[in-house]
Every structure is written in structure tokens, then in C-alpha cells.
Amino acid sequence: MSKHLIDFNNISKSYGDNLVLDELNLYIRENEFLTLLGPSGCGKTTTLRLLGGFERPDQGQILFDGRDITNLPANERKLNTVFQKYSLFPHMTIAENIAFGLKISKKSKDYIKDKIKYALKLVNLEGFEDRSVDSLSGGQQQRIAIARAIVNEPKVLLLDEPLGALDLKLRQNMQYELIRLKEELGITFVYVTHDQEEALTMSDTIVVMNQGYIQQIGTPEDIYNEPQNAFVADFIGHSNILDGTMIKDELVEILGVRIPCVDKGFGNNKPVDVVIRPEDVELVDPAEGYMEGDVTSLIFKGVHYELDVMSNGYEWLVHTTKYVPVGTHVGIKVIPFNIQIMHKPESSDEKAVEIDE
Amino acid sequence: MSKFKQQFLSGPYLIWIIGFILLPMAMIIYYAFTGSDGTPTLQYIAAIADETNRKALGLSLWLGVICTVICLVLAYPLAMILSNMHIKNQSFVVFIFMLPMWMNFMLRILAWKLLLSKNGVINSVLTGMGLSRINIINTPAAVVLGMVYDFFPFMLLPIYNALTRIREDWIEAAADLGAGKITIFFKIILPLSLSGIISGIVMVFVPSLTSFAISQVLGGGHVLLIGNVIEQDFMQGMQWNAGSGLSFVLMIFVIASMALVNSFDKEGEGTVIC
Numbered sequence: 001m002s003k004h005l006i007d008f009n010n011i012s013k014s015y016g017d018n019l020v021l022d023e024l025n026l027y028i029r030e031n032e033f034l035t036l037l038g039p040s041g042c043g044k045t046t047t048l049r050l051l052g053g054f055e056r057p058d059q060g061q062i063l064f065d066g067r068d069i070t071n072l073p074a075n076e077r078k079l080n081t082v083f084q085k086y087s088l089f090p091h092m093t094i095a096e097n098i099a100f101g102l103k104i105s106k107k108s109k110d111y112i113k114d115k116i117k118y119a120l121k122l123v124n125l126e127g128f129e130d131r132s133v134d135s136l137s138g139g140q141q142q143r144i145a146i147a148r149a150i151v152n153e154p155k156v157l158l159l160d161e162p163l164g165a166l167d168l169k170l171r172q173n174m175q176y177e178l179i180r181l182k183e184e185l186g187i188t189f190v191y192v193t194h195d196q197e198e199a200l201t202m203s204d205t206i207v208v209m210n211q212g213y214i215q216q217i218g219t220p221e222d223i224y225n226e227p228q229n230a231f232v233a234d235f236i237g238h239s240n241i242l243d244g245t246m247i248k249d250e251l252v253e254i255l256g257v258r259i260p261c262v263d264k265g266f267g268n269n270k271p272v273d274v275v276i277r278p279e280d281v282e283l284v285d286p287a288e289g290y291m292e293g294d295v296t297s298l299i300f301k302g303v304h305y306e307l308d309v310m311s312n313g314y315e316w317l318v319h320t321t322k323y324v325p326v327g328t329h330v331g332i333k334v335i336p337f338n339i340q341i342m343h344k345p346e347s348s349d350e351k352a353v354e355i356d357e
Numbered sequence: 358m359s360k361f362k363q364q365f366l367s368g369p370y371l372i373w374i375i376g377f378i379l380l381p382m383a384m385i386i387y388y389a390f391t392g393s394d395g396t397p398t399l400q401y402i403a404a405i406a407d408e409t410n411r412k413a414l415g416l417s418l419w420l421g422v423i424c425t426v427i428c429l430v431l432a433y434p435l436a437m438i439l440s441n442m443h444i445k446n447q448s449f450v451v452f453i454f455m456l457p458m459w460m461n462f463m464l465r466i467l468a469w470k471l472l473l474s475k476n477g478v479i480n481s482v483l484t485g486m487g488l489s490r491i492n493i494i495n496t497p498a499a500v501v502l503g504m505v506y507d508f509f510p511f512m513l514l515p516i517y518n519a520l521t522r523i524r525e526d527w528i529e530a531a532a533d534l535g536a537g538k539i540t541i542f543f544k545i546i547l548p549l550s551l552s553g554i555i556s557g558i559v560m561v562f563v564p565s566l567t568s569f570a571i572s573q574v575l576g577g578g579h580v581l582l583i584g585n586v587i588e589q590d591f592m593q594g595m596q597w598n599a600g601s602g603l604s605f606v607l608m609i610f611v612i613a614s615m616a617l618v619n620s621f622d623k624e625g626e627g628t629v630i631c
Binding site: 052053054073074075076080081083084085087088089090091100101104105148149152 | 524526527529530531532533534535536537540544545548549
């Protein structure tokens with residue numbers, strides 16, 4: 001892919017005694033849709049605010065296009081932000097809101113007028129020029145906030161949980177809108193969210209964060225299929241995370257049963273974390289499975305059923321399209337490819353993460 | 358609760374309004390337009406054109422404007438500092454500035470008289486330090502000082518309230534769109550606090566325009582405001598018709614000035630009248 005546009009070098013930031021970011025290193029490429037994903041308090045919003053210029057790091061350096069912008073004030077940075085609370089100016093009309101940045105950069109009246117029209121068309125709100133902010137719904141305000149940011153033709157658009165306050169249906173529609181916008185504008189999006197589904201749907205790259213540390217960086221497929229530790233696996237969708245022992249290459253023991261897998265290179269008799277996605281657990285005849293268990297709960301979720309299966313002292317989470325009533329005695333089977341083996345956390349930082357969860 | 362009971366509850370207030378506000382107003386208007394023998398006349402309204410009355414009204418307007426401007430210039434920066442302090446207990450700040458209002462305002466004015474008088478506290482300190490005395494007692498300057506001292510909280514509070522309602526993320530959004538500190542002040546902070554400024558101006562200008570007690574104590578009879586003329590008409594000359602005529606004219610000026618100020622308030626917030 002293309003060159004680095006933004007570099008975070010050893011960024012640390014704390015508020016009082018609370019260390020929010022600890023020696024963060026991250027680069028963002030040109031035209032990338034990068035999502036910072038994590039639970040609240042993980043440092044994702046702070047990272048975005050440092051990039052927007054609303055906070056200064058305690059140490060480290062932020063480079064933009066190779067230039068040090070660490071101490072550059074927000075109004076001199078070539079990027080624009082879409083705020084969580086929309087933050088439209090209540091004393092201005094929609095057109096005045098959108099024109100705000102253009103007037104400051106002293107664009108001509110005709111240019112501003114054209115730009116407002118173009119931006120409103122882009123967010124599907126044509127003819128809203130003279131409306132007041134109060135007369136708009138949350139979703140419409142959100143789209144105006146996006147229009148207000150993109151008319152300035154920033155190289156990077158920062159989005160701070162922009163869909164957080166919208167209802168589910170609207171949120172899903174806006175996700176597609178954002179992907180379309182990103183493709184039309186051809187600029188870099190840096191997106192902050194705690195919603196893993198949002199991150200998986202829209203991103204080119206996902207950065208999973210927790211307690212000020214980056215847990216994993218990768219494509220949505222990487223993050224989902226090959227989580228690097230228990231936190232990532234758990235945060236990206238509910239998973240079965242089990243303590244296991246790597247007996248040798250391609251053989252792992254969980255819950256007292258040895259199961260073939262495809263992972264190699266962990267050494268012999270090493271403790272590991274084993275992740276099995278709920279949709280990868282197959283329910284078969286008791287005799288055919290690796291282990292036997294009983295269905296203890298069944299919930300209809302629309303696309304699939306969500307089951308709890310008690311087996312060898314572990315409660316498996318299972319997604320299946322088959323109807324299996326509570327009390328059924330079943331066998332559990334997983335094909336080797338769907339078993340994800342991870343190193344046990346080694347550093348104390350990673351351990352702290354685990355205890356917290 | 359039944360509709361009848363709800364109406365019943367508003368009874369005491371209605372009696373108050375009718376008995377002590379509407380009725381006296383009607384009487385003032387009646388007296389203003391009739392002579393002492395009861396015949397209709399415009400002479401007491403026209404009396405505003407007399408030289409004494411005209412000068413008194415002019416001085417009242419002038420001192421009212423000066424007092425309002427001084428209050429605004431003092432209150433706005435202070436309100437900005439206070440609203441940016443992010444104190445947990447913001448009501449404490451308000452309390453501090455309301456504290457002087459717990460004392461009767463006449464007492465505070467009398468205290469100023471003692472402070473400012475020729476051999477008063479301030480001049481004793483000044484001469485003790487080898488500096489020259491200040492002689493502002495019994496001048497319009499002393500009256501303005503008293504007015505500013507008394508009416509300042511009425512300017513501070515509405516502006517402070519308006520400023521605390523401005524969200525931090527609006528300021529950040531403006532900075533994000535390229536606005537520097539000066540642009541942010543003139544495009545965001547000032548327009549969004551305008552309703553507070555308007556309320557403050559009305560609440561300071563109206564009482565200072567109609568004030569007579571402050572000018573009596575700190576002006577020592579040398580500063581004649583329209584309020585003093587009216588007071589003399591009523592209390593000393595027993596000329597109810599003349600006093601009512603001037604009161605009516607003053608009322609017109611109050612309403613006109615409030616309408617003028619409110620016309621700057623596009624949002625329609627913080628309107629006191631009209």
C-alpha cells in the first residue's frame with residue numbers, strides 16, 4: 001500500500017496519575033480507513049484528540065506527511081474532525097455551519113456556495129441550506145457535521161464515535177454512507193469506535209487498543225480470524241477462550257481431550273490460550289464428537305440460535321442454524337483449521353488486561 | 358387537581374397584580390393626563406420639555422448609559438474567567454458574587470458615602486500616604502460608582518449563565534475548522550452569549566435610569582436625576598399630577614430602550630419585554 005501519512009512515535013499521555021497512553025507507536029497510510037477500536041478508557045479517543053490537536057502528548061512526536069505537528073495548534077492542522085456530539089453551531093444555519101471553515105480560509109462567495117451545494121448533495125441533504133440546527137434529527141445533524149468537515153478538503157478526516165448516538169438501522173445505513181464517502185473523496189479516515197461490528201464493516205485496518213496499549217493491528221479478517229491474544233478474541237465477538245496445552249505441533253489438549261489443529265511452532269507441552277468461535281463449534285452425535293455435553297440454554301437470534309453447551313466443566317457458546325432443544329445430549333466437534341492457538345500473555349501489562357476482563 | 362382549584366391557587370398573585378401593579382399604573386396614567394381639577398390636559402406630559410426636567414432626564418440617560426457600559430466592560434471578562442474555571446461547585450462562584458446583595462442596598466450606598474466623603478476613610482488613607490485627596494462625593498462620578506456597585510451582579514449573572522451554556526466541543530469544532538482564538542471569540546463565544554449581554558444591559562440600564570436614592574445619597578442634592586424630580590413632585594410638592602406625568606414619560610423611555618436593546622437579540626432568548 002501507499003506511504004505513511006501520519007506517524008505516532010513513542011507517544012505517552014497521562015491525566016494526573018492516570019496513564020492513558022504508554023509509548024504508543026502507530027502509523028497511518030494515505031487513503032486508509034483506519035479504526036481505533038477498544039472499550040471505553042482504552043486511549044482511542046485520546047489518540048484521536050492528540051491527532052486533532054486538542055491535546056498535547058507528555059512525550060513523543062506526531063509526524064504528518066513527514067512534518068512534526070506535535071505542538072501545532074488545532075486550527076493550523078490540515079485535518080478535520082467529526083465530533084461525537086456533532087457540535088454544530090446552534091446560532092448558525094446549516095449553510096453557515098458548512099461555510100465556517102471556508103470563510104476562515106477566505107474562499108470566494110461563489111466557491112463557498114458551490115461547495116455547500118456539493119457537500120449537501122454528498123450527504124443526501126440537498127435543500128437544507130437555510131434550515132436551523134434544531135430542526136434536524138440526530139442522523140441529519142451527523143451528516144451535516146460530516147459535510148462541514150469535508151468541504152475543507154482535509155487530507156485526513158477524524159471521526160470520534162460519530163454513529164454512537166444513532167439507532168441501529170440508521171447506524172447501519174450511515175456505515176455504508178461512510179464507506180461510499182471514503183471512496184468518493186479518496187482521503188484518509190481515522191475512525192474511533194467501541195463497536196466491533198462497525199469496525200469490521202468499514203475498516204481497511206483495525207487497531208485494537210486496551211488500557212493505553214495497542215493489542216493488535218491488522219485487517220478486519222486478521223483481527224477476527226487470528227486474534228493475537230485473549231483480549232482481542234473476546235472483544236471481537238464473543239468467543240470460547242479456553243486454557244490449553246500444546247502437546248506438540250498440530251496437537252492441542254483442552255478440557256482433558258487432545259484435538260488436532262493446524263498451528264505449529266509453539267514448542268512441546270506449552271500452556272496456550274485456545275480460541276474457538278461460536279459459529280465454528282459443530283454439534284454432532286455424542287459418539288462422533290471430541291467430547292460430550294448437554295444443551296443448557298437456547299436463544300433464538302434471528303439468523304441463528306445461540307446455545308450454551310455444558311461439557312467437561314466448560315460452558316461452550318455455540319451458534320448454529322439447527323434447532324437443538326435444551327437437554328439434548330450432543331457431541332462437540334471442531335475442524336482443525338478453526339482452532340486458533342495463542343501464546344499466554346507474558347508481560348505484566350497484558351496480564352493486567354486479562355484480570356480486568 | 359381540578360381546573361377550578363388551579364385557578365384558585367393563582368388567586369393571591371392575581372390580587373397582588375391587580376391591587377399593587379395594575380391599579381397604581383392606571384392611577385398614574387389617569388393623573389398624568391388630568392389637571393388638579395380633574396379636566397383632561399397634556400400639560401404634565403409636556404412638562405418634560407421644561408429645562409430642569411429635560412436636563413434631569415438627559416443626565417439620567419447619560420449616567421445610565423455610562424453605568425451600563427462600565428458594568429458590561431467589567432462583567433464580561435470576569436464572567437469569561439469564571440466560566441472557564443471548571444470549578445466543581447459552580448454555584449459557589451455565583452454565591453460569592455451574590456453575597457453583597459444580601460445587604461440592603463441603601464446601607465451599601467450609605468457606606469460608600471462614608472468612604473468617599475471629604476474626611477472619609479479613603480481620603481484619610483490617601484493623605485496618610487502623602488497623596489492628594491479625591492473629591493468625587495456629590496458629583497455624577499460618585500453616583501455612577503454607586504450604581505455600578507449596586508447593579509453589577511445583574512450584569513454578571515446573565516452573562517455568566519450564557520457563557521456556561523457554551524459547550525466546549527463547539528469551541529473545539531471551531532478550532533478544528535481553522536478558527537484562531539480571536540475568530541472563535543467573535544464568531545462563536547460573543548454571538549452565543551449575546552442573550553446574556555442583552556439581559557444584563559436591560560437589568561442594569563432600567564434601574565439606573567429610574568434610580569433616585571443613589572443620586573440623593575451620593576449626589577448630595579447636586580446631582581438631579583429624573584427620578585429625583587419625580588420624587589420631589591410626589592413627596593415634597595404633593596404635585597401628583599406633575600409627578601405622574603413625568604413618570605409616564607420615563608416609562609415610555611424605559612420601554613423604548615428595552616425594545617431597542619431587544620432588537621439586537623435575534624434568537625429571542627433572554628427577552629424581558631416585547
